[in-house]
Amino acid sequence: MSDRHILTAVAWPYANGPRHIGHVSGFGVPSDVFSRYQRMAGNKVLMVSGTDEHGTPITVAADAEGVGPQEIADRNNRIIVGDLTGLGLSYDLFTRTTTANHAAVSQEIFLGLLKNGYVFPQTTLGAISPSTGRTLPDRYIEGTCPICGYDGARGDQCDNCGNQLDPVDLINPVSKINGETPKFVESEHWFLDLPAFAKALGDWLGTRKSWRPNVLNFSINLLADLKPRSYTRDIDWGIRIPLPDWRERDDKRIYVWFDAVVGYLSASIEWARRTGDAEAWRQWWQSPDADAYYFMGKDNIVFHAEIWPAQLLGYNGGGDKGGTPGSYGALNLPTEVVSSEFLTMEGKKFSSSRRVVIYVRDFLERYDADALRYFIAVAGPENQDTDFTWAEFRRRNNDELVAGWGNLVNRSISMAAKNVGAVPQPGDLTDADRDLLSTTSGAFGTVGDLLGRNRQKAAINEAMRVVGEANKYLSDQAPWKLKEDPARRDSVLFTALQAIKDCNGLLSPFLPHAAQQVHELLGGEGTWSVQPRIEEVTDLDDGRGYPIITGDYETGQAVWASVPITPGTPLATPTPVFTKLDESIVEEELRRFGEGGE
Numbered sequence: 001m002s003d004r005h006i007l008t009a010v011a012w013p014y015a016n017g018p019r020h021i022g023h024v025s026g027f028g029v030p031s032d033v034f035s036r037y038q039r040m041a042g043n044k045v046l047m048v049s050g051t052d053e054h055g056t057p058i059t060v061a062a063d064a065e066g067v068g069p070q071e072i073a074d075r076n077n078r079i080i081v082g083d084l085t086g087l088g089l090s091y092d093l094f095t096r097t098t099t100a101n102h103a104a105v106s107q108e109i110f111l112g113l114l115k116n117g118y119v120f121p122q123t124t125l126g127a128i129s130p131s132t133g134r135t136l137p138d139r140y141i142e143g144t145c146p147i148c149g150y151d152g153a154r155g156d157q158c159d160n161c162g163n164q165l166d167p168v169d170l171i172n173p174v175s176k177i178n179g180e181t182p183k184f185v186e187s188e189h190w191f192l193d194l195p196a197f198a199k200a201l202g203d204w205l206g207t208r209k210s211w212r213p214n215v216l217n218f219s220i221n222l223l224a225d226l227k228p229r230s231y232t233r234d235i236d237w238g239i240r241i242p243l244p245d246w247r248e249r250d251d252k253r254i255y256v257w258f259d260a261v262v263g264y265l266s267a268s269i270e271w272a273r274r275t276g277d278a279e280a281w282r283q284w285w286q287s288p289d290a291d292a293y294y295f296m297g298k299d300n301i302v303f304h305a306e307i308w309p310a311q312l313l314g315y316n317g318g319g320d321k322g323g324t325p326g327s328y329g330a331l332n333l334p335t336e337v338v339s340s341e342f343l344t345m346e347g348k349k350f351s352s353s354r355r356v357v358i359y360v361r362d363f364l365e366r367y368d369a370d371a372l373r374y375f376i377a378v379a380g381p382e383n384q385d386t387d388f389t390w391a392e393f394r395r396r397n398n399d400e401l402v403a404g405w406g407n408l409v410n411r412s413i414s415m416a417a418k419n420v421g422a423v424p425q426p427g428d429l430t431d432a433d434r435d436l437l438s439t440t441s442g443a444f445g446t447v448g449d450l451l452g453r454n455r456q457k458a459a460i461n462e463a464m465r466v467v468g469e470a471n472k473y474l475s476d477q478a479p480w481k482l483k484e485d486p487a488r489r490d491s492v493l494f495t496a497l498q499a500i501k502d503c504n505g506l507l508s509p510f511l512p513h514a515a516q517q518v519h520e521l522l523g524g525e526g527t528w529s530v531q532p533r534i535e536e537v538t539d540l541d542d543g544r545g546y547p548i549i550t551g552d553y554e555t556g557q558a559v560w561a562s563v564p565i566t567p568g569t570p571l572a573t574p575t576p577v578f579t580k581l582d583e584s585i586v587e588e589e590l591r592r593f594g595e596g597g598e
């Protein structure tokens, strides 16, 4: 047991629509498995995120509906908060980027970078409409992506390859308002001097040996081509630039990506302010012993392994130009950037517009959250792109959760409830009994080591292998044949129940809802596994109301160790923990989503 401070920084879901299961397989479930494990192991976890609400796609959605961008953000923020809570994601604070606190923290980081000379003004080419002479915001310019050749790239970003663009980069740019070719005139912006961090970023990445090799190699390769990047954009929706003559301008804002990553810090500060100890965030951001793990899909690596560390280094005064920390003091860089690959669906890339999509809320209406969490952990895109198919989802659920883990729980507790009515008193244990218990209790070491290093797929496979051992033990010992030898039968059932208690601990980070049920089926009282809750709060600075996700996770009893069961604890006939899925669901779901298109 240790009590390290661990920041779990979870990628911010973008609030232009509901999130699908591909999104939550990248940032959501892995970050929660990690946090729940670390809390069970006795560490002090702060898990933060929120909805990312600035930037062009929100304004495009708002324009399409004829409403303001805040209305779009408010609606999707509420949907996303509901979805992530339904999945049991245990955020200490899930907030949003349109809070007054977030704007203030983002502006402080900008000013700290400016003070140390790492942002500088530069004249660049900005688009105007030739017919009206007015600035054309990035979102109103479309063209062909110069990097991947995609036709519908926007002035700030290509949605196909995910690269950040400038309008002047687009091939054949056109105005979306009237189809004319924009004219490019000089426009002043602020740039982040990324080349000034090449050495510091290289030194830092050189010490990050434990990262997933694909993430580390990708991050190191980014350093070969560092160019200054525009910190500000031509857009009217976002955080204002905190400088005289700039603050009031309606056509310039901080670029959405440069404020979104500051969200990890601003959410930590908001969390601290809400606890009544406004300085509490510093234990996760400034203690040399604290660790920070960032979770995301692979399309976001550049912002977490290059841009955000550069912002932190610059704020601390740690780039080529030196400098001193801003008013918050020096801030910790990420310990690890934990990136997943992509989940596809039935062999296709997820696409909301082509309806190749399974939204989280639709999924949770028909299936248990833990069934999806299990699939993501055991078959998700941890190291390579993987495919979600309904047939495989059903197979995993039925063969592994229901027939493997659920059956072990059900038949052992049923037999003990029927024959004894309580956890039986064991006699002398045999070698077979002791072997099983040493396997199940020993697994806390092996599975915990894997979880601490974010090898989650190996971790759940090892936990399920142990479940298999317990099932085999039960079949070999066949307590149902021991009617004539109740003393031996009771020893076998006691051993099986202790093994279940251990396996339930091992599986708790992955299956937090089932873990609470199994705890109760074993006669446990109170809360084993705490679930997040939605709380309606008011903005700490401007009084606006919004929902947050939070929870009192330290009140749960879940610990990362073998906990002895107590003979004599009353047991009732169990209800099934998992639901077997009928073969017909595969065809139903394929009809609902499958072919895409119509």
Ligand SMILES: [Zn+2]
Binding pocket: 145, 146, 147, 148, 149, 150, 153, 158, 159, 160, 161, 162, 163
């Ligand atoms: Zn592209």
